[in-house]
Amino acid sequence: xxxxxxxxxxxxxxxxxxxxVARILLEDADALAARAGARLQLxxxxxxxxxxxxxxxxxxxxxxxxxxxxxxxxxxxxxxxGGIEPxxxxxxxxxxxxxxxxxxxxxxxxxxxxxLYEEADKxxxxxxxxAAVAGAIPILRPIRDSLxxxxxxRVLGIVNGTTNxxxxxxxSTGAQFADALAEAQRLGYAEADPTAxxxxxxxxxxxxxxxxxxxxxxxxxxNVHCEGISAVTASDIAAAKDAGFVIKLLAIAEKLTGADGxxxxxxxxxxxxxxxxxxxxxxRGAFNAVFIEAENAGELMFYGQGAGxxxxxxxxxxxxxxxxxRLVLGGPQRTETTTGHVPALPIEAATTSYYIGLxxxxxxxxxxxxxxxxxxxxxxxxxxxxxxxxxxxxNVESAELxxxxxxxxxxxLAATVEAVKGLDVINSVxxxxxxxxx
Amino acid sequence: xxxxxxxxxxxxxxxxxxxxVARILLEDADALAARAGARLQLxxxxxxxxxxxxxxxxxxxxxxxxxxxxxxxxxxxxxxxGGIEPxxxxxxxxxxxxxxxxxxxxxxxxxxxxxLYEEADKxxxxxxxxAAVAGAIPILRPIRDSLxxxxxxRVLGIVNGTTNxxxxxxxSTGAQFADALAEAQRLGYAEADPTAxxxxxxxxxxxxxxxxxxxxxxxxxxNVHCEGISAVTASDIAAAKDAGFVIKLLAIAEKLTGADGxxxxxxxxxxxxxxxxxxxxxxRGAFNAVFIEAENAGELMFYGQGAGxxxxxxxxxxxxxxxxxRLVLGGPQRTETTTGHVPALPIEAATTSYYIGLxxxxxxxxxxxxxxxxxxxxxxxxxxxxxxxxxxxxNVESAELxxxxxxxxxxxLAATVEAVKGLDVINSVxxxxxxxxx
Numbered sequence: 001x002x003x004x005x006x007x008x009x010x011x012x013x014x015x016x017x018x019x020x021v022a023r024i025l026l027e028d029a030d031a032l033a034a035r036a037g038a039r040l041q042l043x044x045x046x047x048x049x050x051x052x053x054x055x056x057x058x059x060x061x062x063x064x065x066x067x068x069x070x071x072x073x074x075x076x077x078x079x080x081x082g083g084i085e086p087x088x089x090x091x092x093x094x095x096x097x098x099x100x101x102x103x104x105x106x107x108x109x110x111x112x113x114x115x116l117y118e119e120a121d122k123x124x125x126x127x128x129x130x131a132a133v134a135g136a137i138p139i140l141r142p143i144r145d146s147l148x149x150x151x152x153x154r155v156l157g158i159v160n161g162t163t164n165x166x167x168x169x170x171x172s173t174g175a176q177f178a179d180a181l182a183e184a185q186r187l188g189y190a191e192a193d194p195t196a197x198x199x200x201x202x203x204x205x206x207x208x209x210x211x212x213x214x215x216x217x218x219x220x221x222x223n224v225h226c227e228g229i230s231a232v233t234a235s236d237i238a239a240a241k242d243a244g245f246v247i248k249l250l251a252i253a254e255k256l257t258g259a260d261g262x263x264x265x266x267x268x269x270x271x272x273x274x275x276x277x278x279x280x281x282x283x284r285g286a287f288n289a290v291f292i293e294a295e296n297a298g299e300l301m302f303y304g305q306g307a308g309x310x311x312x313x314x315x316x317x318x319x320x321x322x323x324x325x326r327l328v329l330g331g332p333q334r335t336e337t338t339t340g341h342v343p344a345l346p347i348e349a350a351t352t353s354y355y356i357g358l359x360x361x362x363x364x365x366x367x368x369x370x371x372x373x374x375x376x377x378x379x380x381x382x383x384x385x386x387x388x389x390x391x392x393x394x395n396v397e398s399a400e401l402x403x404x405x406x407x408x409x410x411x412x413l414a415a416t417v418e419a420v421k422g423l424d425v426i427n428s429v430x431x432x433x434x435x436x437x438x
Numbered sequence: 439x440x441x442x443x444x445x446x447x448x449x450x451x452x453x454x455x456x457x458x459v460a461r462i463l464l465e466d467a468d469a470l471a472a473r474a475g476a477r478l479q480l481x482x483x484x485x486x487x488x489x490x491x492x493x494x495x496x497x498x499x500x501x502x503x504x505x506x507x508x509x510x511x512x513x514x515x516x517x518x519x520g521g522i523e524p525x526x527x528x529x530x531x532x533x534x535x536x537x538x539x540x541x542x543x544x545x546x547x548x549x550x551x552x553x554l555y556e557e558a559d560k561x562x563x564x565x566x567x568x569a570a571v572a573g574a575i576p577i578l579r580p581i582r583d584s585l586x587x588x589x590x591x592r593v594l595g596i597v598n599g600t601t602n603x604x605x606x607x608x609x610s611t612g613a614q615f616a617d618a619l620a621e622a623q624r625l626g627y628a629e630a631d632p633t634a635x636x637x638x639x640x641x642x643x644x645x646x647x648x649x650x651x652x653x654x655x656x657x658x659x660x661n662v663h664c665e666g667i668s669a670v671t672a673s674d675i676a677a678a679k680d681a682g683f684v685i686k687l688l689a690i691a692e693k694l695t696g697a698d699g700x701x702x703x704x705x706x707x708x709x710x711x712x713x714x715x716x717x718x719x720x721x722r723g724a725f726n727a728v729f730i731e732a733e734n735a736g737e738l739m740f741y742g743q744g745a746g747x748x749x750x751x752x753x754x755x756x757x758x759x760x761x762x763x764r765l766v767l768g769g770p771q772r773t774e775t776t777t778g779h780v781p782a783l784p785i786e787a788a789t790t791s792y793y794i795g796l797x798x799x800x801x802x803x804x805x806x807x808x809x810x811x812x813x814x815x816x817x818x819x820x821x822x823x824x825x826x827x828x829x830x831x832x833n834v835e836s837a838e839l840x841x842x843x844x845x846x847x848x849x850x851l852a853a854t855v856e857a858v859k860g861l862d863v864i865n866s867v868x869x870x871x872x873x874x875x876x
Contacts, residue, residue: 301739
């Protein structure tokens with residue numbers, strides 16, 4: 001047997017995920033060498049403070065604050081610092097030096113992915129980022145490789161564990177958003193400043209990456225319409241439950257025909273009602289899942305842990321071993337082929353079903369007037385259900401009307417809701433939520 | 439832009455899946471060329487009868503009965519004839535000629551995979567077979583690539599749609615096996631001779647392939663312990679349901695420590711009780727799913743259509759485009775690295791929980807005697823539940839005892855059941871079924 005080659009691996013960042021990656025590289029060295037066909041030698045770990053606290057005990061001599069020098073001497077670079085700079089500069093420098101790069105930096109990819117992909121292409125090296133979307137779940141490689149002979153028509157993803165945990169808590173306990181968020185913070189599922197998660201920014205970055213791979217076109221964060229879950233109320237959840245739905249924050253990318261008759265892709269993140277029988281409805285707690293519809297494959301779902309140091313490290317290691325294998329086998333490294341130029345459609349072009357909750361006067365003829373208004377705006381009603389409440393003290397009756405529409409455009413729906421608000425028999429519009437999977 | 443290269447694609451077989459592959463190659467030629475970086479030209483379709491019926495209309499001039507000549511001139515060969523010969527000889531000839539081969543032939547891979555893998559290695563070409571396991575679901579590539587830096591500890595798969603449909607029918611309607619099978623045959627989910635499906639042979643071939651990739655060791659069909667579902671009764675299903683379980687035919691591959699203290703892999707197919715909350719329990723009808731437990735990634739599940747011409751063609755096309763991309767990029771093609779030598783363990787070494795149903799005399803002290811017998815054999819009881827029935831006519835009371843054990847070895851369980859049968863208070867052992875996921 002010939003002597004096995006050694007590849008130098010530089011690790012940038014040693015947080016939650018980075019520390020686990022370092023541990024696996026050191027602990028599983030022999031198994032990894034067998035898989036990769038080369039020894040993967042951790043040549044150093046770049047951190048801001050070499051004496052900082054780590055989740056895992058690691059040899060002190062590996063740590064350095066000089067990321068630039070570490071990168072220059074590496075065959076493979078793992079970037080897990082997060083944020084835009086200095087991650088961006090270091091990745092570009094690694095690619096220019098001919099190193100393959102593995103990153104989990106969704107914010108950077110969503111903001112400046114094209115620059116990085118082009119640099120990797122130019123240098124003929126691999127840039128892999130499985131860990132950037134849905135943690136441990138192998139999803140980017142299946143989309144890129146396994147579905148390369150199919151046409152994806154739609155991707156629906158639960159890609160943020162924090163918001164899924166909060167919505168699941170609200171659904172199972174009836175809690176209000178603020179209480180469920182506090183519980184998520186107490187259990188470590190949500191950060192002290194939860195904005196990036198609850199306002200959907202994290203999911204939006206992942207939506208841009210999923211859309212880019214699924215539709216072979218580069219979509220950036222600015223192409224993603226984004227709504228978070230902070231406005232979802234306990235009564236929205238209760239009404240949805242009562243009607244057989246569950247509310248999930250979905251990252252959606254789907255091919256649609258725009259107003260001009262041309263094909264485009266709608267990329268968006270928003271709270272969405274799903275029928276309880278839908279495979280995504282069963283994704284509980286902080287788990288993630290991505291549901292894909294493709295012309296030939298039909299419906300596929302990928303499920304697993306979307307976050308956490310060890311699960312995410314598994315995705316990083318899969319990219320690393322795959323990149324190392326290619327280096328060992330030789331030949332060009334390019335894997336990315338972004339060939340399409342499908343335009344991103346504005347949110348107004350998206351069509352979905354809608355759930356609308358109305359607090360209406362309990363008078364004869366109200367249903368007919370509302371139904372006619374919907375018809376006039378070209379929005380077709382699928383289900384309409386009225387419930388009468390009588391206040392025990394005042395003895396005043398009020399009626400609650402719940403409507404699920406067929407697929408309609410955002411624009412038509414918005415116009416309908418405006419018109420409905422103008423009716424004298426309407427006390428208030430209690431919720432307007434999009435519905436998928438019906 | 440430089441002229442795009444053309445790769446010749448030979449298709450062997452034009453059944454259900456083959457016809458769809460041919461259709462996609464012809465219909466989606468431009469999109470496939472963009473994905474692959476080369477035009478994929480269908481050079482011919484080898485069939486037994488050039489005038490046979492096809493599901494899809496295809497140009498008559500593509501058909502030939504001379505598979506040997508077709509293969510000699512191809513860059514890429516797709517084998518979808520099924521069966522051992524002539525598929526085996528044609529694949530070997532293609533590999534020796536330096537063509538990459540894509541196949542969905544699980545029977546051939548399970549019986550003679552090692553010969554084929556070695557030939558592909560020797561020739562430096564790719565042999566891909568995503569379509570052989572779980573139809574459209576991308577599962578082999580994620581195991582091989584995405585999890586290459588992790589350690590899989592266990593794979594549980596619903597990999598046969600026919601048996602899942604039958605068991606799902608029995609579960610939802612209370613039907614007996616024979617009636618559910620007849621319904622499956624009527625709907626086209628089961629063949630006239632359903633042996634390969636219902637006796638678990640099809641699932642066993644897939645189990646061997648899953649185990650080989652998951653544990654980096656070549657397992658053959660003879661290493662797989664196989665039990666089908668023909669002995670599962672409506673009352674087994676009812677009892678399982680009552681206890682909160684669903685019965686699924688699972689393909690299982692898991693790392694265990696054998697009796698000699700050495701690690702090995704148990705590969706087996708058998709009807710298995712799963713708690714209704716387990717993600718696999720929700721896999722209904724003819725759908726397939728593979729549940730993976732890995733040291734770092736934790737729990738993952740892959741779900742989708744396990745059969746059908748179009749879905750399976752999607753998996754074939756994914757392999758084809760990936761192989762073509764590699765040909766275009768150049769460099770060595772080898773992707774398989776089977777490096778481990780973990781022994782296959784006999785079924786006696788497997789440990790699972792068990793569900794045991796007993797028809798017992800309704801006498802005081804019966805529970806205690808049975809519990810003691812279990813304890814004497816080292817089998818620990820987790821749940822024991824007794825139900826008393828009174829026959830309305832005879833007024834005779836009988837008791838039904840349901841036991842779920844903790845994990846025990848097959849050997850210990852078999853000895854316990856033998857001993858229990860010898861007790862005078864036992865009328866009969868009504869079911870003995872393995873349990874996973876508790």
